[in-house]
Amino acid sequence: MKPIVKVKNLTFKYDKRIEEETLSDLSFTVNQGEWLAVIGHNGSGKSTLAKLLVGLLEPEEGSICIAGLNVNDTMNRNGRSHIGLVFQNPENQFIGTTVEDDVAFGLENINMPYEEMVKRIGKALKLVDMYEFRSHDPSRLSGGQKQRVAIAGMLALKPSLIILDEALVMLDPKSRRELLSTLQHLIKTENITVISITHDMNEAASADRIMILEKGRIVKSGSPSLIFEEQLDLQPPFAERLKRELITRGGEFPENYMTEEEMVRRLCNYCLIV
């Protein structure tokens, strides 16, 4: 596994006169094809990190290197097309008046010839199941559909890294689940890396790795099972919560984190023994 994102000693503050830093001395790497969930309370610096990663803000100290390119020096249009960012509010990121116009926007910016654009747009919209809606007005779509279009806009540019800045937060649980599984599928087939900034624990639990930010520092990083075992203040996914409830009621269960599959298997086995 080779790292695609390398962040070293990243420090940032919005107001230079204030001592306190929004992000201080952050260092981490993300491997190719990995899904990293970044969690933390409001004000922990999560969204600032997203803006730094795509070059919307400039770090005060430290460096960010994505796919071999230093974010700050080479942040020209070609550098940008390696990274996609999906924002929280799907409403405010649409530029085109139809779905396909919007997907086209990023391609127009790199001056892609028309024939190539048509091909790429068709493919990207099919990947997120929005091809039938290509001539629709984006403002008439549901929240989940809008985020799908936004993701298609990134995919058309064949990015190596997609950053989700609380992109699933405004969706209802059902569209959230559906979009999550679409994204997980895309990671495998298109070999994309994802950094997801989120406070949805179900989403975090399905990531490869979770990184917890608190007051601009990384307090913990590790696999979901490790994180949910050690950070008892985080609300874990349902199966683990059930396990804890059962333990308090005298049930005998292992201390370590259990996924839903493991929990179901265990209860079934127990049933067979009885």
Next chain:
Amino acid sequence: MQLLFDSVTADYQLGPIRSPRVLRSIDMNLKSGSFTAVIGHTGSGKSSLLKAMNGLLIPTDGQIKIGDTVIKAGKNKRSLKKIRKQVGMVFQFPESQLFAETVEQDICFGPLNFGVPLIKAKKMARDVLIQVGLDPIILTKSPFSLSGGQKRRVAIAGILAMQPEVLVLDEPGAGLDPAGKKEILSLIASWHHEKKLTTVLVTHDMDDVATYADDVIIMNEGQIVMHGDKRSIFSEEKELKKWHVDVPDARRFQLRIEQETGVILPQVCLTVEELAEALIEVNLA
């Protein structure tokens, strides 16, 4: 306070374009003191139902009775004012309605519109601000200088200051982190019990329905397709599937276990605690 809908039909008229009927002959009776969750996908008529409860959408047919005030087609000027005072409405992302120079002025806006004297309104502003868990120090601050979660609380405080008897909320926890969302919803639940409110909550999260509501209404294409207490509603999987409605996590897990083990649990479980009890009861754990 009781909310009674008697075959209410309503639509929007926007210039030359008439929208399809957004509410189609709705019959509904929400008892005084009930806590009802309204479920349905985008465009099912949930928001219109809420608006009708506040006289923001007037029926073209049928009538709405809130307490002893009646709203029906035609002019309802006096009853509208009365209803809007009695029914407090928290819109989705209510922080986007903040406008005043200070938090105090914003919270007082509603009460003053309904003729509450300034001194009383100010005192109320202070009280509700403490109730929503904020420090009265911010009364003199600009609402725009607050964080997202604080703005949401201030906006909700602005509704509570009107001392409504019916509280109608459209996804009050949307966009907040789990801790923030839980705090807001528990606050609402405790007011509901303390002040004996009649509460209507629109939400997409079935676990919220399971935790806070007593009754459930499911809407589809402007009609109420299911209405009953939550346990009986969540026991009807087939019906729910037809309307594309989820079940709470606990119920989903219960169904999976029942299917894989063949053991049927003694009751419909809606929360993690209930499910744990039931599993121990049947010796599955």
Next chain:
Amino acid sequence: MNKLILGRYFPGDSWLHRLDPRAKLLAGVYFIFVLFLANNWETYLVLGLFTFAVMRLSDVKFGIYLRGVRPLIWLILFTVFLQILFTAGGEIYLDWGPITISEFGLINGVYIFCRFVMIIFISTVITLTTKPIDLTDAINILLRPLQKLRIPVDELSLMLSISLRFIPNLLDETQKVMDAQRARGTEFGEGSLFRQMKTLVPIFLPLFVSSLNRAEDMANAMEVRGYQSGEKRSIFRQLYWRRRDTLSLFIMILLTTLLIWLRTEGGIGH
């Protein structure tokens, strides 16, 4: 707000809907110039018939066009009135101190009225049958030569199309904020002018704040997606010039020829 017809698009599939927006725009502007060739009843009759034919081709009901004229009717009548008062010549019908109504004055008044109505009808035809975004594209392409004069045509048309795209959002949001403030006891359109003005603050302030946030989000989204002003961009929205578009311009030239001929034949005033 919702009664305004001018500037609104009616979806359809008529011959006019299918014309290239550039052809429609060129022909429309050309028509306004051609109107000034008319100087007698024959020429006005020809132009009137032409306008009527174009309106029939659009497949939009006549009543909708009339509604387009309604908001401007007072302006039109005022101009007509001035025209009648200040044109002299021919027989005098009424001489009432400083006010005289003459034959030429009346005729000119009628002409001015026709001219106004035709301009409104023709521009309504164009906006009713063309998507706003297509019109923006057409303006962009037709104004492109101005880039030589260092006028940022691409940027201006992108601004125009983004604004168009946000109009529905802004209307929705206005409705939402109005509802929210009504729920808090505000009554709109009541009381003195001063009171009414005061009720506007709780609406415009939130709208202003949210528009600013929106603009910032939008600018960020554009930057992240690689937009840089002044750089060369390709265009996804293609326009196709077909035979019927050339034909429509040819019809305009025929119309001009006919008008010039009818003019020299002589009429009232010659």
